[in-house]
Amino acid sequence: MSHRVLGAYGHSWVFGTGARQHSEGFAGLAARQLGLRLNNHAASGSLSTETARLVMAQTPEPADMFVLMTGFNDARLYGTAPEGRRQYEDSLEILLRALHKADPQAVMLAIEQPHIEDYSGHPPYDRATDAIVDQYNAILRAVVAPFHFARTVVVDGWDSATMLADDNVHPNDSGHAELARALVRAVHDTGHQAARPRKDDVR
Template sequence: MLSAYGHSWVYGTGARQHSEGFVELATRELGIRLDNQAESGSLSTETARLVVARPPRPADVFVLMTGFNDARLHGANPDGRRRYAEALEIILHALHKAEPQAVLLAIEQPYVEDYSGHPPYDKASDAIVDEYNAILRTAVEHFPPGARTVPVKGWDATTMLADDNVHPNDRGHSVLADCLVDAITRSAR
């Protein structure tokens, strides 16, 4: 089973149909069950509260994608980055505790074309997204070999975003699914 946590991208927002979201696509391709615990609009702190209130069930693979809404809301604010790092520690520990032998994949956030829409979630930039991805990589490095970050190779913000310029369209979800399938397949070797 694959258990997924995070924001609206993990939930499947932006795809024409929810069933075409990237974790749905990946689990269908791999023939494994999905437990999607993602919540649209969630911050990392909300995901941390979720895994404390409802501890994760054991799974073969955990997928986490969080931090985009944090970056968009807090921008360069150091307190926002600190809260993100603290939330990641809580989330990663909860996932590891649920199944210490599981593969734990944290997907790095790709860029969008324009961060200025959707106030107050309008404070990010490519550089700030890079900072949040660096925090994610640092947090994941403290976990066993089964934990790693997954960069989204082949991402093109000009063609892979829905009209809202915040969520991936079907093409974006397809690229995310390919990256996830590749990461899971490599982890199984």
């Protein structure tokens, strides 16, 4: 039977930080629009390595859809250091394989990280730039490309001047709404209809 679940993994943006209520974060908004129940495993401040360790230690529950957004804290902590990029690439491989194993029928969407206005706050997480974030997004696209069940999502309508909370790190309500719109559009583009019974549904 279809699980009617959106499983979400990643950093504080996925958790819902910056929204007036965590339930109004983009993962929750998208889940409700798609008729799915949110199973949110995101953790504020998490690195991609920590998210990878989570799925290795705790087998993900089956889901109709998995959403992954990670690497922002890696970029902010490691900056240009090759070590950070290697760890990010390795972690993405682990995450994609673990989530696919948990539910081979699930659609998997990995969100590219939008830019923020100023990366200089919150040391030691102050080493990123737009260019570094773009490099991490390029790694994400390269790792996802061979996996036929996954695709990346670009938040085309993102505006860092108006969509960031006062801390200049997390999306405000407008930012979360835009992230949710991008996610829902991506689902429709894949032709995956979350509310449609899957092949293994009980009739």
